[in-house]
Amino acid sequence: MPQSQTAQIFPAPGALIISALDQERLVGLIERLYLRDQSIHVSAGTVLRRLRAANPVPPEAIPPNLVTMNSTVVLSDADSGRRREVTLVYPEDHDPDEGCWSVLCPLGSAIFGLRVGDPVRLEMEGWSEGRWIIADLPFQPEARGWLTM
Known part of the structure:
Protein backbone atom coordinates (compact mmCIF):
# COMPACT_ATOMS: atom_id res chain seq x y z
CA MET A 1 0.00 0.00 0.00
CA PRO A 2 1.44 3.44 -0.87
CA GLN A 3 2.50 5.54 2.11
CA SER A 4 -0.12 8.21 1.38
CA GLN A 5 -2.95 5.73 1.98
CA THR A 6 -4.10 4.37 5.32
CA ALA A 7 -5.86 1.13 6.06
CA GLN A 8 -9.46 1.45 7.22
CA ILE A 9 -10.18 -0.14 10.56
CA PHE A 10 -13.74 -1.20 11.26
CA PRO A 11 -14.28 -2.22 14.90
CA ALA A 12 -17.05 -4.64 15.75
CA PRO A 13 -20.44 -2.91 16.17
CA GLY A 14 -20.83 -1.70 19.75
CA ALA A 15 -17.12 -2.21 20.52
CA LEU A 16 -15.52 0.29 22.86
CA ILE A 17 -13.24 2.34 20.65
CA ILE A 18 -11.16 5.42 21.19
CA SER A 19 -9.00 7.69 19.08
CA ALA A 20 -5.38 6.52 19.29
CA LEU A 21 -4.42 10.20 19.58
CA ASP A 22 -6.81 10.77 22.51
CA GLN A 23 -5.48 7.61 24.15
CA GLU A 24 -1.86 8.67 23.81
CA ARG A 25 -2.47 12.18 25.13
CA LEU A 26 -4.74 11.21 28.00
CA VAL A 27 -2.73 8.25 29.30
CA GLY A 28 0.35 10.50 29.40
CA LEU A 29 -1.58 13.27 31.14
CA ILE A 30 -3.04 10.95 33.78
CA PRO A 59 -8.53 9.45 14.22
CA GLU A 60 -9.75 9.11 10.64
CA ALA A 61 -11.48 5.82 11.58
CA ILE A 62 -13.52 7.34 14.43
CA PRO A 63 -17.29 7.06 13.83
CA PRO A 64 -19.09 10.44 13.75
CA ASN A 65 -21.34 9.53 16.70
CA LEU A 66 -18.50 8.94 19.22
CA VAL A 67 -17.65 11.50 21.92
CA THR A 68 -13.96 12.35 21.55
CA MET A 69 -11.84 15.13 22.99
CA ASN A 70 -12.99 18.62 21.98
CA SER A 71 -16.43 17.30 20.97
CA THR A 72 -19.54 19.33 21.68
CA VAL A 73 -22.29 17.16 23.12
CA VAL A 74 -25.99 17.76 23.72
CA LEU A 75 -27.24 15.95 26.80
CA SER A 76 -30.96 15.42 27.29
CA ASP A 77 -32.69 14.59 30.55
CA ALA A 78 -34.99 11.75 29.53
CA ASP A 79 -37.43 12.58 32.32
CA SER A 80 -37.82 16.35 31.88
CA GLY A 81 -36.64 16.85 28.30
CA ARG A 82 -34.18 19.48 29.52
CA ARG A 83 -31.16 19.78 27.23
CA ARG A 84 -27.65 21.00 28.01
CA GLU A 85 -24.76 21.52 25.63
CA VAL A 86 -21.20 20.86 26.83
CA THR A 87 -17.77 20.66 25.23
CA LEU A 88 -15.32 18.00 26.39
CA VAL A 89 -11.87 19.56 26.94
CA TYR A 90 -8.46 18.94 28.46
CA PRO A 91 -8.06 20.01 32.12
CA GLU A 92 -6.29 23.29 31.31
CA ASP A 93 -9.37 24.44 29.32
CA HIS A 94 -11.93 23.52 32.01
CA ASP A 95 -14.45 26.38 32.32
CA PRO A 96 -17.99 25.25 33.21
CA ASP A 97 -19.28 28.83 32.93
CA GLU A 98 -18.40 28.62 29.21
CA GLY A 99 -19.75 25.06 28.86
CA CYS A 100 -16.26 23.52 28.72
CA TRP A 101 -15.86 20.49 30.96
CA SER A 102 -12.59 18.66 31.63
CA VAL A 103 -12.39 15.00 30.71
CA LEU A 104 -11.05 14.46 34.24
CA CYS A 105 -14.08 15.90 36.05
CA PRO A 106 -17.17 13.76 36.78
CA LEU A 107 -19.17 15.08 33.80
CA GLY A 108 -16.28 14.74 31.35
CA SER A 109 -15.36 11.24 32.45
CA ALA A 110 -19.02 10.20 32.23
CA ILE A 111 -19.40 11.18 28.56
CA PHE A 112 -15.92 10.44 27.16
CA GLY A 113 -15.99 7.52 24.72
CA LEU A 114 -19.78 7.19 24.64
CA ARG A 115 -21.96 7.46 21.54
CA VAL A 116 -25.10 9.35 20.58
CA GLY A 117 -28.03 7.53 22.18
CA ASP A 118 -26.01 6.17 25.12
CA PRO A 119 -27.31 6.79 28.65
CA VAL A 120 -25.15 8.91 30.97
CA ARG A 121 -25.13 8.60 34.73
CA LEU A 122 -24.53 11.97 36.36
CA GLU A 123 -24.33 12.68 40.06
CA MET A 124 -23.33 16.32 40.12
CA GLU A 125 -24.46 19.43 41.91
CA GLY A 126 -26.59 21.56 39.63
CA TRP A 127 -27.59 18.62 37.42
CA SER A 128 -30.70 16.55 38.05
CA GLU A 129 -30.00 12.92 38.78
CA GLY A 130 -32.40 11.96 36.03
CA ARG A 131 -31.72 9.69 33.13
CA TRP A 132 -29.44 11.72 30.87
CA ILE A 133 -28.82 10.62 27.29
CA ILE A 134 -26.32 11.78 24.70
CA ALA A 135 -28.86 13.30 22.33
CA ASP A 136 -26.63 14.87 19.71
CA LEU A 137 -23.03 15.54 18.76
CA PRO A 138 -23.09 18.88 16.91
CA PHE A 139 -19.30 19.00 16.72
CA GLN A 140 -16.67 16.28 16.67
CA PRO A 141 -13.17 17.21 15.40
CA GLU A 142 -12.62 13.92 13.57
CA ALA A 143 -15.91 14.24 11.67
CA ARG A 144 -14.72 17.63 10.38
CA GLY A 145 -11.36 16.20 9.29
CA TRP A 146 -9.52 17.89 12.16
CA LEU A 147 -7.47 14.83 13.06
CA THR A 148 -4.86 16.40 15.36
CA MET A 149 -7.06 18.64 17.53
Whole structure:
Protein backbone atom coordinates (compact mmCIF):
# COMPACT_ATOMS: atom_id res chain seq x y z
CA MET A 1 0.00 0.00 0.00
CA PRO A 2 1.44 3.44 -0.87
CA GLN A 3 2.50 5.54 2.11
CA SER A 4 -0.12 8.21 1.38
CA GLN A 5 -2.95 5.73 1.98
CA THR A 6 -4.10 4.37 5.32
CA ALA A 7 -5.86 1.13 6.06
CA GLN A 8 -9.46 1.45 7.22
CA ILE A 9 -10.18 -0.14 10.56
CA PHE A 10 -13.74 -1.20 11.26
CA PRO A 11 -14.28 -2.22 14.90
CA ALA A 12 -17.05 -4.64 15.75
CA PRO A 13 -20.44 -2.91 16.17
CA GLY A 14 -20.83 -1.70 19.75
CA ALA A 15 -17.12 -2.21 20.52
CA LEU A 16 -15.52 0.29 22.86
CA ILE A 17 -13.24 2.34 20.65
CA ILE A 18 -11.16 5.42 21.19
CA SER A 19 -9.00 7.69 19.08
CA ALA A 20 -5.38 6.52 19.29
CA LEU A 21 -4.42 10.20 19.58
CA ASP A 22 -6.81 10.77 22.51
CA GLN A 23 -5.48 7.61 24.15
CA GLU A 24 -1.86 8.67 23.81
CA ARG A 25 -2.47 12.18 25.13
CA LEU A 26 -4.74 11.21 28.00
CA VAL A 27 -2.73 8.25 29.30
CA GLY A 28 0.35 10.50 29.40
CA LEU A 29 -1.58 13.27 31.14
CA ILE A 30 -3.04 10.95 33.78
CA GLU A 31 0.33 9.27 34.39
CA ARG A 32 1.99 12.69 34.92
CA LEU A 33 -0.76 13.70 37.36
CA TYR A 34 -0.30 10.42 39.24
CA LEU A 35 3.46 10.87 39.48
CA ARG A 36 2.97 14.39 40.86
CA ASP A 37 0.20 13.56 43.38
CA GLN A 38 0.63 9.80 43.89
CA SER A 39 -3.13 9.41 43.65
CA ILE A 40 -5.71 9.49 40.91
CA HIS A 41 -9.09 11.20 41.27
CA VAL A 42 -12.05 8.86 40.72
CA SER A 43 -12.86 10.60 37.42
CA ALA A 44 -9.31 10.19 36.11
CA GLY A 45 -9.44 6.53 37.10
CA THR A 46 -12.67 6.12 35.14
CA VAL A 47 -11.07 7.65 32.04
CA LEU A 48 -7.92 5.54 32.44
CA ARG A 49 -9.95 2.31 32.72
CA ARG A 50 -11.93 3.26 29.60
CA LEU A 51 -8.71 4.06 27.72
CA ARG A 52 -7.14 0.75 28.66
CA ALA A 53 -10.25 -1.28 27.79
CA ALA A 54 -10.82 0.42 24.44
CA ASN A 55 -9.70 -0.53 20.98
CA PRO A 56 -7.57 2.43 19.77
CA VAL A 57 -8.09 3.41 16.13
CA PRO A 58 -6.61 6.17 13.98
CA PRO A 59 -8.53 9.45 14.22
CA GLU A 60 -9.75 9.11 10.64
CA ALA A 61 -11.48 5.82 11.58
CA ILE A 62 -13.52 7.34 14.43
CA PRO A 63 -17.29 7.06 13.83
CA PRO A 64 -19.09 10.44 13.75
CA ASN A 65 -21.34 9.53 16.70
CA LEU A 66 -18.50 8.94 19.22
CA VAL A 67 -17.65 11.50 21.92
CA THR A 68 -13.96 12.35 21.55
CA MET A 69 -11.84 15.13 22.99
CA ASN A 70 -12.99 18.62 21.98
CA SER A 71 -16.43 17.30 20.97
CA THR A 72 -19.54 19.33 21.68
CA VAL A 73 -22.29 17.16 23.12
CA VAL A 74 -25.99 17.76 23.72
CA LEU A 75 -27.24 15.95 26.80
CA SER A 76 -30.96 15.42 27.29
CA ASP A 77 -32.69 14.59 30.55
CA ALA A 78 -34.99 11.75 29.53
CA ASP A 79 -37.43 12.58 32.32
CA SER A 80 -37.82 16.35 31.88
CA GLY A 81 -36.64 16.85 28.30
CA ARG A 82 -34.18 19.48 29.52
CA ARG A 83 -31.16 19.78 27.23
CA ARG A 84 -27.65 21.00 28.01
CA GLU A 85 -24.76 21.52 25.63
CA VAL A 86 -21.20 20.86 26.83
CA THR A 87 -17.77 20.66 25.23
CA LEU A 88 -15.32 18.00 26.39
CA VAL A 89 -11.87 19.56 26.94
CA TYR A 90 -8.46 18.94 28.46
CA PRO A 91 -8.06 20.01 32.12
CA GLU A 92 -6.29 23.29 31.31
CA ASP A 93 -9.37 24.44 29.32
CA HIS A 94 -11.93 23.52 32.01
CA ASP A 95 -14.45 26.38 32.32
CA PRO A 96 -17.99 25.25 33.21
CA ASP A 97 -19.28 28.83 32.93
CA GLU A 98 -18.40 28.62 29.21
CA GLY A 99 -19.75 25.06 28.86
CA CYS A 100 -16.26 23.52 28.72
CA TRP A 101 -15.86 20.49 30.96
CA SER A 102 -12.59 18.66 31.63
CA VAL A 103 -12.39 15.00 30.71
CA LEU A 104 -11.05 14.46 34.24
CA CYS A 105 -14.08 15.90 36.05
CA PRO A 106 -17.17 13.76 36.78
CA LEU A 107 -19.17 15.08 33.80
CA GLY A 108 -16.28 14.74 31.35
CA SER A 109 -15.36 11.24 32.45
CA ALA A 110 -19.02 10.20 32.23
CA ILE A 111 -19.40 11.18 28.56
CA PHE A 112 -15.92 10.44 27.16
CA GLY A 113 -15.99 7.52 24.72
CA LEU A 114 -19.78 7.19 24.64
CA ARG A 115 -21.96 7.46 21.54
CA VAL A 116 -25.10 9.35 20.58
CA GLY A 117 -28.03 7.53 22.18
CA ASP A 118 -26.01 6.17 25.12
CA PRO A 119 -27.31 6.79 28.65
CA VAL A 120 -25.15 8.91 30.97
CA ARG A 121 -25.13 8.60 34.73
CA LEU A 122 -24.53 11.97 36.36
CA GLU A 123 -24.33 12.68 40.06
CA MET A 124 -23.33 16.32 40.12
CA GLU A 125 -24.46 19.43 41.91
CA GLY A 126 -26.59 21.56 39.63
CA TRP A 127 -27.59 18.62 37.42
CA SER A 128 -30.70 16.55 38.05
CA GLU A 129 -30.00 12.92 38.78
CA GLY A 130 -32.40 11.96 36.03
CA ARG A 131 -31.72 9.69 33.13
CA TRP A 132 -29.44 11.72 30.87
CA ILE A 133 -28.82 10.62 27.29
CA ILE A 134 -26.32 11.78 24.70
CA ALA A 135 -28.86 13.30 22.33
CA ASP A 136 -26.63 14.87 19.71
CA LEU A 137 -23.03 15.54 18.76
CA PRO A 138 -23.09 18.88 16.91
CA PHE A 139 -19.30 19.00 16.72
CA GLN A 140 -16.67 16.28 16.67
CA PRO A 141 -13.17 17.21 15.40
CA GLU A 142 -12.62 13.92 13.57
CA ALA A 143 -15.91 14.24 11.67
CA ARG A 144 -14.72 17.63 10.38
CA GLY A 145 -11.36 16.20 9.29
CA TRP A 146 -9.52 17.89 12.16
CA LEU A 147 -7.47 14.83 13.06
CA THR A 148 -4.86 16.40 15.36
CA MET A 149 -7.06 18.64 17.53
